[in-house]
Amino acid sequence: MHSDLTEILFDTDEIAASVKRLGAEISRDYAGKTILLVTVLKGAFVFMADLARSIEGDVEVDFMAVSSYGAEAKSSGVVRIIKDLEASVAGRHVIIVEDILDSGLTLKYLLKNISSRGPHSIEVATLLHKKERQQADIRCKYVGLICPDEFVVGYGLDYGERYRNLPYIGILDPKIYS
Numbered sequence: 560m561h562s563d564l565t566e567i568l569f570d571t572d573e574i575a576a577s578v579k580r581l582g583a584e585i586s587r588d589y590a591g592k593t594i595l596l597v598t599v600l601k602g603a604f605v606f607m608a609d610l611a612r613s614i615e616g617d618v619e620v621d622f623m624a625v626s627s628y629g630a631e632a633k634s635s636g637v638v639r640i641i642k643d644l645e646a647s648v649a650g651r652h653v654i655i656v657e658d659i660l661d662s663g664l665t666l667k668y669l670l671k672n673i674s675s676r677g678p679h680s681i682e683v684a685t686l687l688h689k690k691e692r693q694q695a696d697i698r699c700k701y702v703g704l705i706c707p708d709e710f711v712v713g714y715g716l717d718y719g720e721r722y723r724n725l726p727y728i729g730i731l732d733p734k735i736y737s
């Protein structure tokens with residue numbers, strides 16, 4: 560375990576099992592359709608790579624990068640698009656892929672923004688859900704793992720751009736950010 564963590568919350572096997580389950584659900588729900596996975600950079604890049612490979616059938620990927628104004632660890636709900644999608648989503652079956660649903664404010668903005676571009680359907684897949692903290696009313700169909708209200712890193716998730724490469728998800732020692 561990385562020495563900046565206090566514990567491993569989800570190990571590699573637990574994450575893999577969860578992603579496999581989501582992939583099976585999505586494969587079943589979208590049988591015969593082409594899915595467009597819209598990945599929210601940067602945190603969701605690892606999850607998306609594994610999720611895409613666990614889906615049977617046709618999958619395309621595109622990327623969006625957003626930033627929330629305000630404090631680094633908290634979302635303000637005011638979102639700025641840093642990188643937009645390359646392709647049109649009109650008429651497509653879109654699944655927004657997120658690393659973690661925390662307050663839900665980022666996803667609320669993304670859902671509204673992408674919905675306005677005329678997709679055929681739109682759903683959300685998140686690897687982690689901090690259930691206790693969700694403020695915004697988000698319909699998230701595909702949830703991987705329920706996460707306690709702790710600051711977690713690894714498997715794409717960062718603190719100050721670090722720890723994204725850890726193959727597991729752990730709780731960051733509060734000493735690191737206090």
Ligand code: IMP
Nearest residue numbers: 602634660661662663664665710711716
């Ligand atoms: P929301 O708008 O509050 O739902 O913010 C979601 C975004 O905040 C995620 O996509 C992450 O980038 C970031 N975030 C929230 N909680 C954590 C965490 O525990 N570790 C790392 N990033 C987090």
Ligand code: MG
Nearest residue numbers: 601602716717
């Ligand atoms: Mg982040």
